[in-house]
Amino acid sequence: MQDQTIGSWLEELGSSAPAPGGGAAAALEVAMGAALVEMVCNLTIGKPAYAEHEETMTAVRERAEMIRREALGLAAEDASAFSAVIAAYKLPRGTDDENEARSAQIQAALAVAADVPRRTAAAASEVLDLAERIVPGGNVNVISDAAAAAGAARGALTSAEVNVDANRSSITDPALRDELDAVLVSIARDLARADEIVAAVRERMAG
Protein backbone atom coordinates (compact mmCIF):
# COMPACT_ATOMS: atom_id res chain seq x y z
CA MET A 1 0.00 0.00 0.00
CA GLN A 2 2.88 2.30 0.97
CA ASP A 3 4.29 2.33 -2.59
CA GLN A 4 0.98 2.41 -4.43
CA THR A 5 -0.23 5.68 -5.96
CA ILE A 6 -3.22 7.30 -4.29
CA GLY A 7 -5.21 7.21 -7.54
CA SER A 8 -4.71 3.50 -8.19
CA TRP A 9 -5.40 2.58 -4.57
CA LEU A 10 -8.69 4.52 -4.64
CA GLU A 11 -9.57 2.76 -7.89
CA GLU A 12 -9.03 -0.64 -6.20
CA LEU A 13 -10.94 0.49 -3.11
CA GLY A 14 -13.95 1.26 -5.30
CA SER A 15 -13.72 -1.93 -7.35
CA SER A 16 -15.54 -5.19 -6.71
CA ALA A 17 -12.34 -6.75 -5.31
CA PRO A 18 -13.13 -7.66 -1.69
CA ALA A 19 -9.88 -6.03 -0.48
CA PRO A 20 -8.95 -3.25 -0.02
CA GLY A 21 -12.18 -2.34 1.76
CA GLY A 22 -13.25 -0.61 4.95
CA GLY A 23 -10.40 -2.18 6.92
CA ALA A 24 -7.70 -0.74 4.67
CA ALA A 25 -9.50 2.62 4.58
CA ALA A 26 -9.46 2.63 8.39
CA ALA A 27 -5.73 1.90 8.44
CA LEU A 28 -5.11 4.86 6.12
CA GLU A 29 -7.30 7.08 8.32
CA VAL A 30 -5.15 6.15 11.33
CA ALA A 31 -2.00 6.96 9.34
CA MET A 32 -3.47 10.32 8.25
CA GLY A 33 -4.46 11.17 11.82
CA ALA A 34 -0.95 10.34 13.03
CA ALA A 35 0.62 12.43 10.24
CA LEU A 36 -1.56 15.45 11.08
CA VAL A 37 -0.46 15.21 14.71
CA GLU A 38 3.17 15.08 13.54
CA MET A 39 2.60 18.17 11.40
CA VAL A 40 1.29 20.20 14.35
CA CYS A 41 4.31 19.10 16.42
CA ASN A 42 6.71 19.99 13.58
CA LEU A 43 5.21 23.48 13.31
CA THR A 44 5.43 24.02 17.08
CA ILE A 45 8.90 22.67 17.87
CA GLY A 46 11.58 25.38 17.74
CA LYS A 47 9.12 28.30 18.08
CA PRO A 48 10.22 30.40 21.11
CA ALA A 49 6.57 31.18 22.01
CA TYR A 50 5.98 27.45 22.58
CA ALA A 51 9.27 26.58 24.24
CA GLU A 52 7.60 25.24 27.39
CA HIS A 53 5.71 22.64 25.27
CA GLU A 54 8.78 21.49 23.35
CA GLU A 55 9.29 18.32 25.37
CA THR A 56 5.69 17.16 24.92
CA MET A 57 5.77 17.95 21.20
CA THR A 58 8.98 16.00 20.65
CA ALA A 59 7.66 12.94 22.50
CA VAL A 60 4.29 13.06 20.73
CA ARG A 61 5.90 13.49 17.32
CA GLU A 62 8.09 10.43 17.83
CA ARG A 63 5.16 8.23 18.75
CA ALA A 64 2.96 9.64 15.95
CA GLU A 65 5.61 8.91 13.36
CA MET A 66 5.78 5.31 14.57
CA ILE A 67 2.00 4.90 14.34
CA ARG A 68 1.95 6.43 10.86
CA ARG A 69 4.50 3.87 9.69
CA GLU A 70 2.85 0.91 11.41
CA ALA A 71 -0.74 1.70 10.40
CA LEU A 72 -0.33 0.74 6.77
CA GLY A 73 0.77 -2.74 7.85
CA LEU A 74 -2.72 -3.23 9.28
CA ALA A 75 -4.20 -2.78 5.81
CA ALA A 76 -2.09 -5.67 4.50
CA GLU A 77 -3.06 -7.85 7.46
CA ASP A 78 -6.71 -7.01 6.92
CA ALA A 79 -6.51 -8.20 3.30
CA SER A 80 -4.81 -11.50 4.20
CA ALA A 81 -7.14 -12.16 7.15
CA PHE A 82 -10.10 -11.60 4.83
CA SER A 83 -8.71 -14.03 2.23
CA ALA A 84 -8.26 -16.67 4.94
CA VAL A 85 -11.94 -16.37 5.94
CA ILE A 86 -13.06 -16.76 2.30
CA ALA A 87 -10.75 -19.78 1.85
CA ALA A 88 -12.09 -21.43 5.01
CA TYR A 89 -15.70 -21.05 3.81
CA LYS A 90 -14.68 -22.77 0.56
CA LEU A 91 -13.38 -25.92 2.33
CA PRO A 92 -15.25 -29.14 1.40
CA ARG A 93 -18.40 -30.10 3.29
CA GLY A 94 -19.98 -33.53 3.37
CA THR A 95 -18.61 -36.03 5.89
CA ASP A 96 -18.76 -35.22 9.62
CA ASP A 97 -14.97 -34.93 9.65
CA GLU A 98 -15.00 -32.46 6.78
CA ASN A 99 -17.76 -30.38 8.33
CA GLU A 100 -15.99 -30.26 11.67
CA ALA A 101 -12.64 -29.33 10.14
CA ARG A 102 -14.30 -26.62 8.04
CA SER A 103 -16.13 -25.11 11.01
CA ALA A 104 -12.95 -25.07 13.09
CA GLN A 105 -11.03 -23.41 10.25
CA ILE A 106 -13.76 -20.79 9.77
CA GLN A 107 -13.78 -19.95 13.47
CA ALA A 108 -9.98 -19.68 13.58
CA ALA A 109 -9.97 -17.39 10.53
CA LEU A 110 -12.75 -15.21 11.97
CA ALA A 111 -10.84 -14.79 15.23
CA VAL A 112 -7.83 -13.50 13.27
CA ALA A 113 -10.06 -11.29 11.10
CA ALA A 114 -11.70 -9.72 14.17
CA ASP A 115 -8.28 -9.01 15.62
CA VAL A 116 -7.28 -6.59 12.83
CA PRO A 117 -10.08 -4.01 13.41
CA ARG A 118 -9.45 -4.38 17.14
CA ARG A 119 -5.82 -3.37 16.64
CA THR A 120 -6.84 -0.63 14.20
CA ALA A 121 -9.18 0.74 16.87
CA ALA A 122 -6.35 0.61 19.42
CA ALA A 123 -4.06 2.56 17.07
CA ALA A 124 -6.85 5.12 16.40
CA SER A 125 -7.33 5.44 20.14
CA GLU A 126 -3.66 6.22 20.54
CA VAL A 127 -3.90 8.90 17.83
CA LEU A 128 -6.65 10.47 19.96
CA ASP A 129 -4.34 10.34 23.01
CA LEU A 130 -1.66 12.17 21.04
CA ALA A 131 -4.09 14.74 19.61
CA GLU A 132 -5.38 15.40 23.12
CA ARG A 133 -1.86 16.01 24.40
CA ILE A 134 -1.08 18.68 21.79
CA VAL A 135 -4.33 20.68 22.03
CA PRO A 136 -3.18 22.95 24.90
CA GLY A 137 0.35 23.71 23.63
CA GLY A 138 0.36 23.19 19.85
CA ASN A 139 0.98 26.19 17.57
CA VAL A 140 -2.42 27.91 17.55
CA ASN A 141 -2.09 28.77 13.83
CA VAL A 142 -2.27 25.08 12.90
CA ILE A 143 -4.15 23.66 15.87
CA SER A 144 -7.14 23.06 13.58
CA ASP A 145 -5.12 20.12 12.24
CA ALA A 146 -5.29 18.43 15.67
CA ALA A 147 -9.08 18.41 15.19
CA ALA A 148 -8.66 17.07 11.65
CA ALA A 149 -6.47 14.31 13.15
CA ALA A 150 -9.18 13.42 15.67
CA GLY A 151 -11.75 13.38 12.85
CA ALA A 152 -9.63 11.00 10.77
CA ALA A 153 -9.05 8.70 13.76
CA ARG A 154 -12.80 8.76 14.40
CA GLY A 155 -13.41 7.57 10.84
CA ALA A 156 -11.12 4.61 11.52
CA LEU A 157 -13.01 3.85 14.74
CA THR A 158 -16.34 3.77 12.88
CA SER A 159 -14.96 1.35 10.34
CA ALA A 160 -13.44 -0.83 13.09
CA GLU A 161 -16.74 -0.78 14.97
CA VAL A 162 -18.80 -2.19 12.09
CA ASN A 163 -16.09 -4.69 11.19
CA VAL A 164 -15.87 -6.04 14.74
CA ASP A 165 -19.66 -6.16 14.72
CA ALA A 166 -19.72 -8.09 11.44
CA ASN A 167 -17.18 -10.68 12.59
CA ARG A 168 -18.69 -11.01 16.05
CA SER A 169 -22.03 -12.19 14.69
CA SER A 170 -20.41 -15.29 13.09
CA ILE A 171 -18.16 -16.17 16.04
CA THR A 172 -19.40 -18.97 18.30
CA ASP A 173 -16.80 -18.90 21.12
CA PRO A 174 -18.56 -17.10 24.01
CA ALA A 175 -15.28 -15.85 25.54
CA LEU A 176 -14.22 -14.23 22.28
CA ARG A 177 -17.68 -12.73 21.81
CA ASP A 178 -17.42 -11.17 25.28
CA GLU A 179 -14.01 -9.77 24.43
CA LEU A 180 -15.39 -8.21 21.25
CA ASP A 181 -18.28 -6.71 23.22
CA ALA A 182 -15.70 -5.00 25.44
CA VAL A 183 -13.92 -3.71 22.32
CA LEU A 184 -17.22 -2.22 21.07
CA VAL A 185 -17.72 -0.44 24.40
CA SER A 186 -14.25 1.04 24.26
CA ILE A 187 -14.77 2.15 20.62
CA ALA A 188 -18.03 3.90 21.60
CA ARG A 189 -16.13 5.75 24.33
CA ASP A 190 -13.42 6.80 21.85
CA LEU A 191 -16.00 8.06 19.32
CA ALA A 192 -17.30 10.44 21.99
CA ARG A 193 -13.75 11.38 22.99
CA ALA A 194 -12.91 12.35 19.39
CA ASP A 195 -15.83 14.81 19.43
CA GLU A 196 -14.59 16.25 22.72
CA ILE A 197 -11.13 16.82 21.24
CA VAL A 198 -12.64 18.67 18.26
CA ALA A 199 -14.66 20.83 20.68
CA ALA A 200 -11.54 21.60 22.73
CA VAL A 201 -9.66 22.63 19.59
CA ARG A 202 -12.49 24.93 18.49
CA GLU A 203 -12.54 26.48 21.94
CA ARG A 204 -8.81 27.15 21.79
CA MET A 205 -9.18 28.65 18.28
CA ALA A 206 -11.94 30.94 19.52
CA GLY A 207 -9.36 32.29 21.94
Add this chain to the structure above:
Amino acid sequence: MQDQTIGSWLEELGSSAPAPGGGAAAALEVAMGAALVEMVCNLTIGKPAYAEHEETMTAVRERAEMIRREALGLAAEDASAFSAVIAAYKLPRGTDDENEARSAQIQAALAVAADVPRRTAAAASEVLDLAERIVPGGNVNVISDAAAAAGAARGALTSAEVNVDANRSSITDPALRDELDAVLVSIARDLARADEIVAAVRERMAG
Protein backbone atom coordinates in the same frame (compact mmCIF):
# COMPACT_ATOMS: atom_id res chain seq x y z
CA MET B 1 -1.80 13.93 -5.43
CA GLN B 2 -3.42 11.30 -7.70
CA ASP B 3 -0.01 10.02 -8.90
CA GLN B 4 1.85 10.32 -5.61
CA THR B 5 2.54 7.19 -3.57
CA ILE B 6 0.60 6.83 -0.33
CA GLY B 7 3.81 6.59 1.69
CA SER B 8 5.38 9.77 0.31
CA TRP B 9 2.12 11.72 0.61
CA LEU B 10 1.79 10.72 4.27
CA GLU B 11 5.40 11.77 4.79
CA GLU B 12 4.61 15.25 3.37
CA LEU B 13 1.39 15.44 5.38
CA GLY B 14 3.40 14.91 8.57
CA SER B 15 6.19 17.34 7.61
CA SER B 16 6.42 21.00 8.54
CA ALA B 17 5.37 21.99 4.99
CA PRO B 18 2.13 23.95 5.43
CA ALA B 19 0.44 21.92 2.63
CA PRO B 20 -0.71 19.19 2.41
CA GLY B 21 -2.57 19.60 5.70
CA GLY B 22 -6.06 19.05 7.04
CA GLY B 23 -7.66 20.30 3.82
CA ALA B 24 -5.92 17.72 1.66
CA ALA B 25 -6.63 15.01 4.23
CA ALA B 26 -10.32 15.95 4.06
CA ALA B 27 -10.29 15.70 0.27
CA LEU B 28 -8.81 12.20 0.50
CA GLU B 29 -11.43 11.22 3.09
CA VAL B 30 -14.17 12.31 0.67
CA ALA B 31 -12.54 10.25 -2.10
CA MET B 32 -12.29 7.22 0.21
CA GLY B 33 -15.93 7.55 1.24
CA ALA B 34 -16.99 7.76 -2.40
CA ALA B 35 -14.86 4.72 -3.29
CA LEU B 36 -16.37 2.65 -0.46
CA VAL B 37 -19.86 3.52 -1.72
CA GLU B 38 -18.80 2.43 -5.21
CA MET B 39 -17.50 -0.86 -3.82
CA VAL B 40 -20.81 -1.69 -2.14
CA CYS B 41 -22.63 -0.90 -5.43
CA ASN B 42 -20.19 -3.05 -7.41
CA LEU B 43 -20.74 -6.01 -5.08
CA THR B 44 -24.54 -5.62 -5.28
CA ILE B 45 -25.07 -5.03 -9.01
CA GLY B 46 -25.69 -8.27 -10.91
CA LYS B 47 -26.70 -10.30 -7.84
CA PRO B 48 -30.19 -11.78 -8.47
CA ALA B 49 -31.14 -11.36 -4.79
CA TYR B 50 -30.72 -7.59 -5.15
CA ALA B 51 -32.21 -7.17 -8.64
CA GLU B 52 -34.85 -4.71 -7.46
CA HIS B 53 -32.11 -2.35 -6.20
CA GLU B 54 -30.05 -2.52 -9.41
CA GLU B 55 -31.21 0.82 -10.76
CA THR B 56 -30.40 2.69 -7.54
CA MET B 57 -27.00 1.00 -7.30
CA THR B 58 -26.06 1.89 -10.87
CA ALA B 59 -27.05 5.54 -10.43
CA VAL B 60 -25.26 5.82 -7.07
CA ARG B 61 -22.13 4.17 -8.41
CA GLU B 62 -21.90 6.61 -11.30
CA ARG B 63 -22.16 9.63 -9.04
CA ALA B 64 -19.74 8.16 -6.47
CA GLU B 65 -17.13 7.52 -9.13
CA MET B 66 -17.40 11.14 -10.23
CA ILE B 67 -16.98 12.42 -6.67
CA ARG B 68 -13.99 10.14 -6.11
CA ARG B 69 -12.27 11.59 -9.18
CA GLU B 70 -13.15 15.21 -8.38
CA ALA B 71 -12.28 15.12 -4.69
CA LEU B 72 -8.52 15.00 -5.18
CA GLY B 73 -8.74 18.24 -7.16
CA LEU B 74 -9.90 19.94 -3.96
CA ALA B 75 -6.61 19.02 -2.30
CA ALA B 76 -4.68 20.85 -5.02
CA GLU B 77 -6.97 23.89 -4.73
CA ASP B 78 -6.54 23.88 -0.97
CA ALA B 79 -2.76 24.04 -1.33
CA SER B 80 -2.84 26.92 -3.83
CA ALA B 81 -5.47 28.87 -1.85
CA PHE B 82 -3.29 28.51 1.23
CA SER B 83 -0.20 29.78 -0.64
CA ALA B 84 -2.17 32.80 -1.84
CA VAL B 85 -3.09 33.72 1.76
CA ILE B 86 0.54 33.45 2.86
CA ALA B 87 1.67 35.57 -0.12
CA ALA B 88 -0.94 38.25 0.66
CA TYR B 89 0.24 38.50 4.28
CA LYS B 90 3.79 39.05 2.96
CA LEU B 91 2.83 42.09 0.84
CA PRO B 92 4.56 45.35 1.86
CA ARG B 93 3.07 47.53 4.59
CA GLY B 94 3.88 51.18 5.23
CA THR B 95 2.04 53.76 3.18
CA ASP B 96 -1.76 53.97 3.40
CA ASP B 97 -2.00 52.74 -0.18
CA GLU B 98 0.17 49.71 0.58
CA ASN B 99 -1.76 48.86 3.73
CA GLU B 100 -5.07 49.12 1.93
CA ALA B 101 -3.93 47.01 -1.01
CA ARG B 102 -2.52 44.39 1.34
CA SER B 103 -5.73 44.18 3.40
CA ALA B 104 -7.85 43.84 0.27
CA GLN B 105 -5.56 41.13 -1.06
CA ILE B 106 -5.67 39.23 2.25
CA GLN B 107 -9.47 39.38 2.37
CA ALA B 108 -9.75 38.18 -1.24
CA ALA B 109 -7.36 35.29 -0.57
CA LEU B 110 -9.21 34.32 2.63
CA ALA B 111 -12.53 34.25 0.75
CA VAL B 112 -11.05 31.79 -1.75
CA ALA B 113 -9.42 29.77 1.03
CA ALA B 114 -12.73 29.49 2.91
CA ASP B 115 -14.44 28.32 -0.27
CA VAL B 116 -12.37 25.11 -0.52
CA PRO B 117 -13.48 23.57 2.81
CA ARG B 118 -17.01 24.68 1.99
CA ARG B 119 -16.91 22.70 -1.26
CA THR B 120 -15.19 19.79 0.49
CA ALA B 121 -18.05 19.77 3.00
CA ALA B 122 -20.57 19.80 0.14
CA ALA B 123 -18.86 16.82 -1.48
CA ALA B 124 -18.77 14.96 1.87
CA SER B 125 -22.45 15.73 2.29
CA GLU B 126 -23.14 14.16 -1.08
CA VAL B 127 -21.20 11.04 -0.09
CA LEU B 128 -23.56 10.82 2.90
CA ASP B 129 -26.56 11.11 0.53
CA LEU B 130 -25.18 8.24 -1.54
CA ALA B 131 -24.37 6.08 1.50
CA GLU B 132 -27.90 6.68 2.79
CA ARG B 133 -29.39 5.53 -0.51
CA ILE B 134 -27.57 2.19 -0.50
CA VAL B 135 -28.19 1.20 3.13
CA PRO B 136 -31.57 -0.48 2.48
CA GLY B 137 -30.65 -2.41 -0.68
CA GLY B 138 -26.85 -2.87 -0.68
CA ASN B 139 -25.41 -6.41 -0.45
CA VAL B 140 -25.73 -7.16 3.25
CA ASN B 141 -22.35 -8.97 3.29
CA VAL B 142 -20.54 -5.71 2.58
CA ILE B 143 -23.00 -3.16 3.92
CA SER B 144 -20.55 -2.42 6.76
CA ASP B 145 -18.57 -0.53 4.10
CA ALA B 146 -21.45 1.96 3.73
CA ALA B 147 -20.88 2.81 7.41
CA ALA B 148 -17.12 3.06 6.80
CA ALA B 149 -17.95 5.47 3.93
CA ALA B 150 -20.08 7.62 6.25
CA GLY B 151 -17.27 7.59 8.82
CA ALA B 152 -14.71 8.76 6.24
CA ALA B 153 -17.04 11.52 4.99
CA ARG B 154 -17.57 12.56 8.60
CA GLY B 155 -13.81 12.93 9.04
CA ALA B 156 -13.79 15.29 6.05
CA LEU B 157 -16.65 17.28 7.58
CA THR B 158 -14.74 17.73 10.84
CA SER B 159 -11.70 19.01 9.00
CA ALA B 160 -13.87 21.35 6.88
CA GLU B 161 -15.60 22.61 10.01
CA VAL B 162 -12.41 23.71 11.75
CA ASN B 163 -10.99 25.15 8.53
CA VAL B 164 -14.09 27.24 7.85
CA ASP B 165 -13.92 28.31 11.48
CA ALA B 166 -10.27 29.30 11.18
CA ASN B 167 -10.80 31.37 8.03
CA ARG B 168 -14.03 32.92 9.27
CA SER B 169 -12.32 34.54 12.24
CA SER B 170 -10.03 36.62 9.95
CA ILE B 171 -12.75 37.60 7.46
CA THR B 172 -14.18 41.11 7.86
CA ASP B 173 -17.02 41.08 5.26
CA PRO B 174 -20.21 40.57 7.33
CA ALA B 175 -22.10 38.95 4.41
CA LEU B 176 -19.38 36.35 3.92
CA ARG B 177 -19.21 35.72 7.67
CA ASP B 178 -22.96 35.06 7.68
CA GLU B 179 -22.59 32.67 4.76
CA LEU B 180 -19.87 30.77 6.61
CA ASP B 181 -22.07 30.59 9.72
CA ALA B 182 -24.71 28.91 7.57
CA VAL B 183 -22.06 26.46 6.30
CA LEU B 184 -21.14 25.60 9.89
CA VAL B 185 -24.80 24.90 10.71
CA SER B 186 -25.14 22.60 7.74
CA ILE B 187 -21.88 20.79 8.65
CA ALA B 188 -23.17 20.22 12.20
CA ARG B 189 -26.32 18.70 10.74
CA ASP B 190 -24.28 16.42 8.47
CA LEU B 191 -22.06 15.25 11.36
CA ALA B 192 -25.20 14.02 13.11
CA ARG B 193 -26.52 12.51 9.89
CA ALA B 194 -23.31 10.48 9.44
CA ASP B 195 -23.87 8.93 12.87
CA GLU B 196 -27.46 8.09 11.92
CA ILE B 197 -26.27 6.30 8.77
CA VAL B 198 -23.81 4.22 10.81
CA ALA B 199 -26.62 3.33 13.23
CA ALA B 200 -28.90 2.33 10.32
CA VAL B 201 -26.18 0.10 8.87
CA ARG B 202 -25.61 -1.61 12.22
CA GLU B 203 -29.35 -2.17 12.54
CA ARG B 204 -29.49 -3.78 9.11
CA MET B 205 -26.46 -5.96 9.96
CA ALA B 206 -28.12 -7.10 13.20
CA GLY B 207 -30.94 -8.49 11.36
